[in-house]
Amino acid sequence: MMGTDQISPRQFMIIVIIASFGTAILVISAAVVAESKQDAWMAQLASNGIGVVLTWLYMYIAKKFSKRSIFEINDNVFGNWLGKFITLFLALLTLILCSQVVFYVGNFMITQIMPTTPIQAIHIVFMLVIIMGAKLGMVVLLRTAEIFFPWILLLFIFFIFFSIPNMEVNRLLPIGEVTPLPFARTILRIISYTFIPLLLTVSPLLHNVSNLQQAMKAYLLGGITGGIIMLIVVISCVLVLGASNTAMQVFPTYAMAQRISIGNFLQRIEVIVAFLWLVSIYFKLSLYFHTTIKGIAHVLHLRDYKMLCFPIGLIITVLSLVVYPNKAYEEKWDNLTFIPLALLIGIVYPLLILLISWMRKSSIRGKSHD
Secondary structure, eight states: OOSTTOBOHHHHHHHHHHHHHTTHHHHHHHHHHHHHGGGHHHHHHHHHHHHHHHHHHHHHHHHHTTTOOHHHHHHHHHOHHHHHHHHHHHHHHHHHHHHHHHHHHHHHIIIIIOTTSOHHHHHHHHHHHHHHHHHHOHHHHHHHHHHHHHHHHHHHHHHHHHHGGGOOGGGGOSTTOOOHHHHHHHHHHHHHHTTTHHHHHTGGGGGGBSOHHHHHHHHHHHHHHHHHHHHHHHHHHHHHHOHHHHHHOSSHHHHHHHTOEETTTEEOOHHHHHHHHHHHHHHHHHHHHHHHHHHHHHHTTOSOGGGGHHHHHHHHHHHHHHSOSSHHHHHHIIIIIIHHHHHIIIIIHHHHHHHHHHHHHHHHHHHHHO
């Protein structure tokens, strides 16, 4: 199915890498280190292994239902009515996730960079750029990601390299102190924020990749690369800030960048981390937004999903101002609601797809033998 929505495996790999560390690169280190202390890197390493398995699961489903979107798979496996209901649920879930991501952007900007700017102004401006990107289409967005990716990688290397003088290896000691329960909780948190969102962000694009076989390799390589970047971030935070200090920070990587000082000349380069995070979060938010409008368009049988960009964007902008009433509510949602929900969507839901499709095939085979 060649057409205007066709994307290359290389573009797909780049967007997988960006989506896997998008929102996590700035905030996840604090929560991970709070649970596993100086052994957080071990949890990240274990999560990367589980993440590869999850990525393989999503790839297997895409291969099994080749050239079908995730929404068409729902209709095919669960039936028309239940399939539409699941698609609507996924679309509404990504709508809420969009509003939360917009809140993260606004909260970061008013607390760290522009304290006198009204948060509403930041939300409106950011959402206008998202709507504009969605109107131009997914191919334009992925080409933009292709242009930005070398700069993201270069600035990341630059940031880690200039953090080396502040690193102390003894901050990783003693190794292996973490107990099994916090270790397991840390792993669940990491996969919920890095690997499971790939099902909602990049999996809906898989059927548009020009070569499915190469897309599978790109998916796996992108997931592994994103995991390695997160591993480097977690280790660097512990080496520079120490476990207790990292756990206390709201934005550990930003605090880490503030400590960079090369010969009292190269200083205050934390804006690099801010740029890295804002660019990657723009692409992740755009992918969530794409899933929302495509899902709603599929349920409502709309031929052109782009007509939903502005009304859905308006809803997200308003919702982003009320989605987290306060910091305590945000922490409670992130810990007690989002992680179980992510496990339901990222593990139970794909396994159900495979189980039901297998049962249907078995029953059809049984009837043909009769």
